[in-house]
Amino acid sequence: MRVLARLDAAFNALYGWRWNPLYHSGALVVTCFAVLLATGLYLLLFYRTGAPYASVAAIDAQWWGGRWIRGLHRYVSDLALLAAVVHGFRMFAQRRSWGPRALAWVSGVVLLGIFFVCGWTGYVMVWDAHGQLLAAEGARLLDALPVFSEPLGRAFTGEEPLPGAFFFMNLFAHIALPIGIALFLWVHVSRLARVQLLPPRRLLWGTVGLFAVVAVLWPPPLGPEADLLRLPATVPTDWAYGFWLTASRGVAAGWVWAAGGAMALAALLVPVLTKPRAASAPPPSWVNPRYCTGCEQCYEDCPYEAISMVPRDDGREGTVGLVDPAKCVSCGVCAGSCAPMGVGPPGRTGRDQLAQVKEFLAGASLGPGDMVVVGCWYGATGSTEVAGARVFPIGCVGNLHTSVIEYLVRAGIGGVLVAACPPRDCQSREGVKWFHERMHNGREAELQERVDRGRIRVAYAAAGEARVLRDALAGFRAHVRLLEAAPGEHDFNVGAECEVEETAT
Amino acid sequence: MTVRRAAAALLAIAATTGIAWLSTAPTDFLGDAGAAVRLSWRVDGVPVEACRTRTEEELAALPVHMRSPLECERTLAPFALDVDLGGRPVVRDTVFPRGVRGDRPLYVFRDFPVAPGRTAVSVRFEALAADGAEGVPTRYRWNGEVQLNSGDVALVTMGEDGQLELRTPES
Ligand code: HEM
Ligand code: SF4
Ligand code: SF4
Numbered sequence: 001m002r003v004l005a006r007l008d009a010a011f012n013a014l015y016g017w018r019w020n021p022l023y024h025s026g027a028l029v030v031t032c033f034a035v036l037l038a039t040g041l042y043l044l045l046f047y048r049t050g051a052p053y054a055s056v057a058a059i060d061a062q063w064w065g066g067r068w069i070r071g072l073h074r075y076v077s078d079l080a081l082l083a084a085v086v087h088g089f090r091m092f093a094q095r096r097s098w099g100p101r102a103l104a105w106v107s108g109v110v111l112l113g114i115f116f117v118c119g120w121t122g123y124v125m126v127w128d129a130h131g132q133l134l135a136a137e138g139a140r141l142l143d144a145l146p147v148f149s150e151p152l153g154r155a156f157t158g159e160e161p162l163p164g165a166f167f168f169m170n171l172f173a174h175i176a177l178p179i180g181i182a183l184f185l186w187v188h189v190s191r192l193a194r195v196q197l198l199p200p201r202r203l204l205w206g207t208v209g210l211f212a213v214v215a216v217l218w219p220p221p222l223g224p225e226a227d228l229l230r231l232p233a234t235v236p237t238d239w240a241y242g243f244w245l246t247a248s249r250g251v252a253a254g255w256v257w258a259a260g261g262a263m264a265l266a267a268l269l270v271p272v273l274t275k276p277r278a279a280s281a282p283p284p285s286w287v288n289p290r291y292c293t294g295c296e297q298c299y300e301d302c303p304y305e306a307i308s309m310v311p312r313d314d315g316r317e318g319t320v321g322l323v324d325p326a327k328c329v330s331c332g333v334c335a336g337s338c339a340p341m342g343v344g345p346p347g348r349t350g351r352d353q354l355a356q357v358k359e360f361l362a363g364a365s366l367g368p369g370d371m372v373v374v375g376c377w378y379g380a381t382g383s384t385e386v387a388g389a390r391v392f393p394i395g396c397v398g399n400l401h402t403s404v405i406e407y408l409v410r411a412g413i414g415g416v417l418v419a420a421c422p423p424r425d426c427q428s429r430e431g432v433k434w435f436h437e438r439m440h441n442g443r444e445a446e447l448q449e450r451v452d453r454g455r456i457r458v459a460y461a462a463a464g465e466a467r468v469l470r471d472a473l474a475g476f477r478a479h480v481r482l483l484e485a486a487p488g489e490h491d492f493n494v495g496a497e498c499e500v501e502e503t504a505t
Numbered sequence: 506m507t508v509r510r511a512a513a514a515l516l517a518i519a520a521t522t523g524i525a526w527l528s529t530a531p532t533d534f535l536g537d538a539g540a541a542v543r544l545s546w547r548v549d550g551v552p553v554e555a556c557r558t559r560t561e562e563e564l565a566a567l568p569v570h571m572r573s574p575l576e577c578e579r580t581l582a583p584f585a586l587d588v589d590l591g592g593r594p595v596v597r598d599t600v601f602p603r604g605v606r607g608d609r610p611l612y613v614f615r616d617f618p619v620a621p622g623r624t625a626v627s628v629r630f631e632a633l634a635a636d637g638a639e640g641v642p643t644r645y646r647w648n649g650e651v652q653l654n655s656g657d658v659a660l661v662t663m664g665e666d667g668q669l670e671l672r673t674p675e676s
Contacts, residue, residue, distance in 0.1 A: 014513040075521075078528045133534060149603065154614045157545035158672070159662045210521045218522070220529045229658045229674045231541055237532040240524075246532060 004093045005464030008425065012468075017422030017460060021207070024199035024424060025087035031204055032080035033181060035211075039073040040178075042066075049167040052127040053225045060222045071215030077119050078240040079211065084112050094378070094427055095274060099281070100191060100304065100327050102271035107188040109267045111181060118177035119241040124170050128223035129232040132156070133245060135170075144253035158228030191327060192429065193305045283346050284328035285335070287321040291342030294318040297444040298334035298343050303429035307334060307343075331428035332399035336438065339445040341401065350401035350445070353394070357404045360392050361411055368414050371477055373469075374400060375419040378427045380461035380469040387470045389417070389477075397421075398431020402438050402447040409455050410489045415480040418458045419469055425462050432460075454483055538618040540653035542590060542626055545614040546663040550581035550602050551632040551641050580607045582634035582643075589627040590619060599633065621655045628661050628669060645669045 004022075011020045021028060046066060048055040059066035088108055091097055097105045120138065124131045139152040155162060189195040198204055223236050237245065248256045275281070287298070289312065298321050299307045306327035309319040321343055323334075328345075335344030341351045366372065371389035375381025376396050384391050392408070394400045397420040408416045423432040437443035439458065447456075457479075459472035556577040564572050581602035588596040595617055603609040613630065632643035647669035651659040657674050664670035 014509060014516060071525075074528055075525050078524050082524065149609060151603075151612050151614065154545055154547070154612055157543055157614045157662075158658065158660055159545045159614075206517070210517055211525075214521050214525045218525055220525070227674070229660060229672070231535055231538060231656045231658060233535040233656050234531050234533050236529040239527040239530055239532075242532075246534070249534070 001093045001463075004090065005462065007464075008462050009464030009468075012422065012462060012465065017424065017462070018200060019203045019206075020422070020424070021083075021199075021203060022086060022090070023422065024196075024203055025083045025090060027196055027199040028083040028203075028207065029080050029087060030185070030197045031199060031207065032076045032083065033178075033185075035076045035208055036073060036080065037178065039069050039076070042069050043073060044175075047125065047171070049171055050164055052125060052167050056126050056128075057222060060219075067219045068212065068215040071219040072212050073122075074220050074238070075211050075215055076208075077115075077122065078238065079207075081112075081115055081119065081240045084108075084115060088112065092270065092274070096329075096427070098271045098275040100306070100329050103191055104188055105271050106268060107184050109264070111184045111188060112267075113264065114177050114180050114184065116241065118174060118181070119238075121170050121174040121177065123238060123241060125167070125174060126222070127167070127226045129226060129235040130223050130237055130242065132226035132228070133232050133235060133237075134242060135226075137245060137249060141253050141256055144257060156228055162228075191304055193303050194430065196424075282330035284325035284330055285323045285332070285343060285345045287323055287343045288349075289314060289320045289342075291340045292320045292338075293340055293342075294320055295339070295444065296321075297337045297339070301333055301337040301430070301434050302328075303331060303333055303431075304329055329428075331431065332395045333428050333431050333434060335399045336397075336401050336431075337434065337444060338401075341403075341445075344399070345395075348395055348399055350403060353399075353401050353404045354407060357392060357407050360390075361408070364390055366390065366411075366413055368412055369481075370413055371415045371417060371473065371480065372408055372413050373417045373419050373473065374405065374408075375469075376421055376427075376431075379419050379421045379463060380465045381419045382466065386419075386466075387473050389473055396426065396428045396431040397435040398426065398428045398433075400435060402445055405456060406448055406451045409451055412489070413455070414483075415455050415457065415476055417473055417476050418456070419461055419472075420458055421462050422460045455480065535656060539655055540619050540621045540657045541616045541659070542619055542624065542651065543614070543616045543658050543660045544586075544588070544628060544662075545660060546669070547610050547612050548584075548630075548642075548645070548663070549610050551634050551643050552579055553582045553634045554579050581609075581611070582632045584611055585629070585631050585633055586613060587627075587629040588617065589625075590617060591624050600630075616658070619653065621653050621657070623650055623652050625650050626659070626661070626671075630669070642667060647671065 008020065008022055011022050015021070017023065043059060043066070046055055046059050056070070059070055061067070091105065091108070120134055124135045124138070136153070136156040139156055142148065143151045143153045155166065189197070221236050285306070287307070294309065294312070296309055299309050304327055306324050306329075307321050308324065310322045312318060312320045323343070330345045332345050332348050335349050335353070338344070338350060341349055341354075343349060344352070373381055373386050373389045373391045374394055374397070375386070375391050377393060378396065381391050381393065392404075397418055400418070405416055405418070418435075420432045420435060421427070423436070426432045434443065436458075438446050457472070457476045459469055461469035461472065554577045556575045559574055559576050564574070583602065584600045586596060586598045586600050587594070600611050600613055601607060602611050626647070626649060628647045630645040634643065645668065647661050649671060651671065651673065653659055653673070660672040661669055662672060
């Protein structure tokens, strides 16, 4: 977690949070997949299973096309694996690996596995010394399984020429596996609303462009042709897909399977191992039908499509929101979307937040010169105080009901700084996005017109960016000093003004 | 600002070229191996029948037309594999026929690392059965010297004539 926060902060400083590639690691894998399909289609035009090496050599001889397209195909496949590992690690470090997210987690592990095997077959296609190594090692490992009546490994001893069917089967696998990738990608994101499959354009084209330039300037060398009666010596090796080769070759196949199987099992078991105990697991959201007016806002906003609208059964007209606890990750985004404060995980609804902020203010003697930081649990805020400002903690700014901000401002606090994570880093996926819309674009439940905007500021600061937050606070404090002291209201009822009817019928 | 931009561009270029380099990193797989003698062949095997006399009760339990006094199982004999390299024994092993019932052909394929140069090779592959079935070869041998350059593989395999023979990269 620490490592990730540090890296994120460094990348934010360099590229800005909008284009931080670490935030878009999943989408970058999809980008790679698209590039792989396009370049792969081109390469397929020239590849011959009857003369694998010669046809790749012919592609390599196209200095104007095939050579760099092959390079791009190769380098981008490496990026895909790397980005997938970063993306998976992010999800792990952010504890987004259990409960309703288990489906995304497990399908992600399968996706990574398919990418890996697909790359393996891709290198075998070339049939240079690297491909020979991978093929022979693959055959050795497969022979350890009681599957084939004839040992596959013997095909690579040089006793007989390799059958053409081998290259055909390999090509078939290399083309069929991406279909599996597409399928599992669909499963992977099936629980998510408004999936961001691609990164912002600048990052997308910047990445593809940079890799294309490197592929043009530095195309991958074609290794010596496979020769079954020669031992591979010094071979240009892909360390993304072949990192294990140097280690595994001297080890009995059973142990290699055991090591690989243990890693795969551990990865697949993460949803079980990281699941918090029932007592400490955040409970799913719940709609209180008494308050729900059927406006559909929470149904729109839920990033996990966990809410549906169903007919009311209490004699009133219309529909009411219903949370499916099996899909709800307890992100709390719905709490911020409900104007009448009728939905949210227990203890985190708009109503609960109002009660908490009242208590917060009662317990702290804050005046016109004071600042309050409303900070996300996952962001930079951390403790109960930031550079002399009191912190009002909130699950995610996407949970935050705008009436809490109104309450603070109207109580006469000097300034309210909302510390949000950078939008693409949101633990709740879309919390920051919806918060922004509610603050500035009138999305329900919007910040009311009557609230003095001069006393509110939003800062984006990720977990490792305490300094960014302190700087934002210092700047805001200087700004607030120039404002006239706000007359604190003491006998107002935000609840009533914010359409919160205590006992709606 | 410009420093930050330069650093950002540099890091992006370094990361991309780093990935490209790791994608093509020259890696030595030969290590100390130098060269290798490889055995690779398949033999259909020597059928053997293992028979035992049925007891009275067993015979009684069988239908009348199946009451033969002997119960026989046809399998294939295992083979002993002996390999000497440079006059030193490196393998004394038993190779079993494949298949759950041991009735599938026998396969041998393994590599033995040797130093480049001349090496005396002696390979014996003999059925572990007292009496071979009629007309089925039960012993295979290859003795000789191989001359190998670094990275070469000398392959001892089954020739057209059903005898072990040597193949080298040059032959
Ligand atoms: C290898 C190919 C992979 C691709 C193309 C991919 C792509 C994506 C994309 C596009 C999203 C949606 C991002 C969003 O809109 O918020 C996502 C979410 C997710 N991915 Fe992956 N991913 C891959 C691998 C993995 C791996 C290896 C893991 C973990 C082991 C993983 C775990 C997850 C999880 C848990 C989510 C859900 C996030 C949430 O619920 O908040 N993914 N992935
Ligand atoms: S946002 Fe509130 S009022 Fe609207 S449907 Fe959801 S629970 Fe009901
Ligand atoms: S807490 Fe609300 S917004 Fe989040 S997943 Fe559950 S129902 Fe959806």
